[in-house]
Amino acid sequence: MIxxxxxxxxxxxxxxxxxxxxxxxxxxxxEVAARWGDKISEQAIVDFVAVxxxxxxxxxxxxxxxxxxxxxxxxxxFCSTMxxxxxxxxxxxxxxxxxxxxxxxxxxxGCMTGLKPAVVGMIAGAVLNVAMTVFFPAGLxxxxxxxxxxxxSLGLFAVxxxxxxxxxxxxxxxxxxxxxxxxxxxxxxxx
Amino acid sequence: xxxxELWKVxxxxxxxxxxxxxxxxxxxxxxxxxxxxxxxxxxxxxxxEIVAIxxxxxxxxxxxxxTFVGYRTCGVWGxVCATLxxxxxxxxxxxxxxFVLRQFQSLKAVRYAFYGIRAGVLxxxxxxxxxxxxxxPKNWVSYIIMAGAFLLTAILDVSVFPVLIGCAVFGLITAxxxxxxxxx
Numbered sequence: 001m002i003x004x005x006x007x008x009x010x011x012x013x014x015x016x017x018x019x020x021x022x023x024x025x026x027x028x029x030x031e032v033a034a035r036w037g038d039k040i041s042e043q044a045i046v047d048f049v050a051v052x053x054x055x056x057x058x059x060x061x062x063x064x065x066x067x068x069x070x071x072x073x074x075x076x077x078f079c080s081t082m083x084x085x086x087x088x089x090x091x092x093x094x095x096x097x098x099x100x101x102x103x104x105x106x107x108x109x110g111c112m113t114g115l116k117p118a119v120v121g122m123i124a125g126a127v128l129n130v131a132m133t134v135f136f137p138a139g140l141x142x143x144x145x146x147x148x149x150x151x152x153s154l155g156l157f158a159v160x161x162x163x164x165x166x167x168x169x170x171x172x173x174x175x176x177x178x179x180x181x182x183x184x185x186x187x188x189x190x191x
Numbered sequence: 192x193x194x195x196e197l198w199k200v201x202x203x204x205x206x207x208x209x210x211x212x213x214x215x216x217x218x219x220x221x222x223x224x225x226x227x228x229x230x231x232x233x234x235x236x237x238x239x240e241i242v243a244i245x246x247x248x249x250x251x252x253x254x255x256x257x258t259f260v261g262y263r264t265c266g267v268w269g270x271v272c273a274t275l276x277x278x279x280x281x282x283x284x285x286x287x288x289x290f291v292l293r294q295f296q297s298l299k300a301v302r303y304a305f306y307g308i309r310a311g312v313l314x315x316x317x318x319x320x321x322x323x324x325x326x327x328p329k330n331w332v333s334y335i336i337m338a339g340a341f342l343l344t345a346i347l348d349v350s351v352f353p354v355l356i357g358c359a360v361f362g363l364i365t366a367x368x369x370x371x372x373x374x375x
Contacts, residue, residue, distance in 0.1 A: 014248050016355050022319050026344060027351045043309070050308045053315060056212050057281025060251040065285040077286055081278060086249020089274055092258035093267065095244055103243065106222075106370070107363065113248050114336055114362015118355055120323050121337040125345025127316045134309045153310045160314035165321075166336060171212065173311045181307020182300050190306045 003079045009035065010064050010083030023119045024084075026048070026126040028063055040070055049130075053170040060084050061127075094134040100132045108129045152189050156180050197265055203230065204257050204276030216242075218253050222260070239373045253277050287292040297338075332365050 009031050018026040018044055034041050037141050052062040061081055068080030095102045102108060134153055144150045184190060203225050211218040219242060226232045237260075245255040254274060261273030295301045327333050336358050341351040 001225060005285040007296045012352065014251075016352055017249050018355075019323070021251065022316065030351060031195045036303050043305075044200060044281075046309050046312055047292075047305050047315070050312045051285075053312070054212070055281065055284055055288065056210055057284065058218075058253040058277070060249040061278050062256075063280045065282050066289055069286055070288040073262050074286065076197075077282065079283055084248055084251075085254050085274060085278060089270065091248050091250065092244070092255050093262060095248060096259055096262045096270075099240065099244065100346075102247075106366070109281050110363035110366035111359040112362065113332070113366050114358040115355065116362065117327050117336040117338040118358035118362075120327055121340030121342075122351060122354070123316075123320050123323065124341045126314070127320055128310075128345050130316055132272075132311050138249065141245050142310060147218065149306075153306075156310040157314055160311045161317055164314045164318040167273075169212075170219070171314055172205070173306055173315060177307040177311025177314075178304040179307070181305065181310075185299065185303025185306065186332050190303060191350075 003075060005035065006068050006072055006076050007079040007083040010068075010080040011086060013064075014060070014084040015127065018115045019059060019119045022123050022126075024060055026122040026129075028067070029126055029129055031069060036071055037065070040067065042129065043137065045068075046130050046133055050174050054174045109159035148189050152184050156184075193265070197268055200232075200261055200264055200269050201272040201276040202275040204261070205279060207257075209280035210254070217253065218256065220257050226260050232262055237263065268374070300349040332362075336361060 010025070013024050013027045013031065016027065029045060031044065032045060035188065045112035048063065050065050051066070052059050055062060061084065063079045064080040064084040070076075072079065132140065134155075134157065135150055138144070156177060160177055163173055164170075207218060207221050207225060211221055213272065219238065222241075223235070223238050227235055227238060234255065241256050241259050242252075246250040248255055257273040257277040258270040259268035263269075264274070279345055324337075325339070340354055340358055343354050
């Protein structure tokens with residue numbers, strides 16, 4: 001049953017996303033590849049990260065709604081979004097009642113000293129996956145080094161990274177790289 | 192009376208969900224403006240509290256904040272309205288967009304655009320990663336956990352969930368050990 005699977009998967013993801021937003025990217029990548037890899041490609045996920053960056057709202061809700069829609073239409077989107085929201089909803093309701101105890105708990109603090117760096121390491125892994133789909137879209141091989149696409153992607157990435165570090169707004173970066181992609185496409189770079 | 196208050200909570204968080212791009216901490220200034228300055232539901236100190244809680248509980252920061260503020264203003268129903276409000280804009284928008292995307296994916300220009308966009312997204316992700324790395328404590332425990340989590344999930348393909356649990360336990364043990372050593 002796809003609806004139950006969507007709900008449970010995103011409930012797990014919601015319950016394990018510490019530090020917000022991108023922390024769920026590694027989980028989305030691995031869960032989607034393992035469960036629905038035949039329908040949603042790794043490239044589709046990267047494309048959708050771009051859509052999430054350029055639309056309002058929390059990253060987690062955007063991703064959940066997208067995967068839910070692709071797999072199970074409107075009700076699928078409802079199930080996955082409910083799933084990703086519910087864990088934090090329940091936990092915050094509990095914490096709101098006994099905030100002081102929670103804040104001063106040495107167990108919570110101890111767990112966080114382990115979780116924060118773990119999330120950074122995992123996001124690094126997720127970024128590596130994205131880098132593979134950008135630079136080696138047809139799988140890892142040295143063949144791409146002889147085509148122009150690899151170098152154009154690399155150049156585009158470098159320029160956008162400089163812009164991102166200069167705090168240019170993500171939407172501007174998405175639009176600029178879309179424009180560059182279209183120009184490169186009509187010059188025959190991507191084929 | 193109570194119903195009107197709930198409606199206000201819903202509309203306020205609907206606005207917050209509809210107008211913050213990028214999610215996460217990008218939402219905090221607008222939440223502060225709407226809930227502290229405009230509606231006086233909570234104080235500036237509560238905002239700091241919310242950020243601290245959001246950092247140490249799972250889930251998207253926007254959901255955490257909405258649930259917390261909603262609870263403070265109108266109890267459990269307040270948190271239901273606030274959370275629904277903050278989720279609904281992106282839910283509707285993304286549902287619509289995923290149809291539009293499917294329609295336009297066959298267009299050459301759109302496919303070309305996404306080749307470029309993927310490189311741009313990679314840049315955005317690298318920047319986000321760098322920011323998170325800078326915020327982390329700079330000590331050997333945190334570097335070891337970082338490297339370990341990266342190796343296990345990215346290279347050895349271990350599932351994310353057990354690695355997170357393992358890292359939490361490891362952090363807990365080292366924190367207790369450090370505390371005991373500084374006491375002694």
